[in-house]
Amino acid sequence: MVSLIAEKYLSSDYSVLTVDYPGHCFSSDEIKFDIEDFTDILVDLLNFLKEDNLYLIGYSLGGMVALSLCKSEKIKIDKLILLHSAASFSYSLFKKIFYRFLGFSLRLSFKFTVSTVAMRVLRDKYFTKELLTLAREVETHNKPESVVEYFENIIFKDYTGILKDIEIPVLIIASKLDPLATVRACKATQKNIKNSKIIILDDVGHLSVVTRPDIISKIVYDFAYSD
Numbered sequence: 001m002v003s004l005i006a007e008k009y010l011s012s013d014y015s016v017l018t019v020d021y022p023g024h025c026f027s028s029d030e031i032k033f034d035i036e037d038f039t040d041i042l043v044d045l046l047n048f049l050k051e052d053n054l055y056l057i058g059y060s061l062g063g064m065v066a067l068s069l070c071k072s073e074k075i076k077i078d079k080l081i082l083l084h085s086a087a088s089f090s091y092s093l094f095k096k097i098f099y100r101f102l103g104f105s106l107r108l109s110f111k112f113t114v115s116t117v118a119m120r121v122l123r124d125k126y127f128t129k130e131l132l133t134l135a136r137e138v139e140t141h142n143k144p145e146s147v148v149e150y151f152e153n154i155i156f157k158d159y160t161g162i163l164k165d166i167e168i169p170v171l172i173i174a175s176k177l178d179p180l181a182t183v184r185a186c187k188a189t190q191k192n193i194k195n196s197k198i199i200i201l202d203d204v205g206h207l208s209v210v211t212r213p214d215i216i217s218k219i220v221y222d223f224a225y226s227d
Contacts, residue, residue: 005209009217014055014224019045034153039068046075055224057081059209060181061089061151067159070166080170081220084178084206086185087192088158099155106151110144124177124204126211163192170196171223173216177205 010016019042042065046054056077058066063085069075090096105113119132170193174186183200190198199219204212 005213005217005220009213010220013221015051017045017049017051034150035065035068035157038065038150039072042069043072043074052076053078055079055081057083057220058085059083060085060206061154063181064154064157064159067162067166070168071159071162077168079224080166080168081223082170082172082186082189083216084173084175084181084208086172086181087160087163087189088185089180090156091158091185091188096156103148103152103155106144106148110148121179122206124207124211126204127207131210160188160192163189164194166193167195169223169226171219172196172198173201173219174198175201175204175206175208177201177203180206 007016054075054077056066056069056079058064058081060083063082064087066080066082066085067087070077070080090099102113102118105117123132170190172186172190174181174183176183186198186200190196201208201215204215208216
């Protein structure tokens with residue numbers, strides 16, 4: 001989904017690279033998956049491209065991959081943006097139970113859970129019927145077994161312990177309407193990163209990259225050009 005803001009709003013001024021998770025869209029179907037595995041794939045790709053002045057945007061669960069990349073110290077990152085993401089998604093007993101239920105529901109009926117339950121929970125007032133149709137179409141390209149595997153391997157990770165070692169500028173973009181990367185989780189993440197700030201949006205949800213890409217792109221631009 002980040003490719004939507006990359007292509008229309010960011011690519012005119014930046015060289016932008018968006019990467020699918022294994023098992024997503026046109027990526028190969030890898031059932032076994034862990035954050036560290038995907039981090040190694042990203043390291044190999046970025047080393048091959050030899051890119052400098054790297055601004056890393058981690059959206060949703062991708063934010064944990066971004067934090068893992070920071071932890072590895074194998075790639076020099078200039079700035080980091082955590083978009084609807086946090087160091088820990090399952091920070092309470094209620095959240096752990098919620099995500100266990102969601103994982104069970106995905107295994108039981110992937111298409112129904114994603115297209116009916118998840119999309120309706122995550123949508124905001126800008127999420128039109130046309131966007132809902134498009135989102136459901138995009139989800140058909142994902143491999144259910146792979147998505148469930150990476151979901152369960154990522155959602156219970158906790159990267160809070162590494163936050164104090166991050167020294168690069170970090171921006172966290174959160175939303176009051178986001179039930180996944182909650183304001184509480186994002187504030188806790190920001191509190192533990194020395195050179196960081198947080199922006200909390202009022203009327204967009206977890207899918208802001210498709211409902212209000214103009215707003216998200218403006219925030220990204222401002223942070224990229226800031227000292």
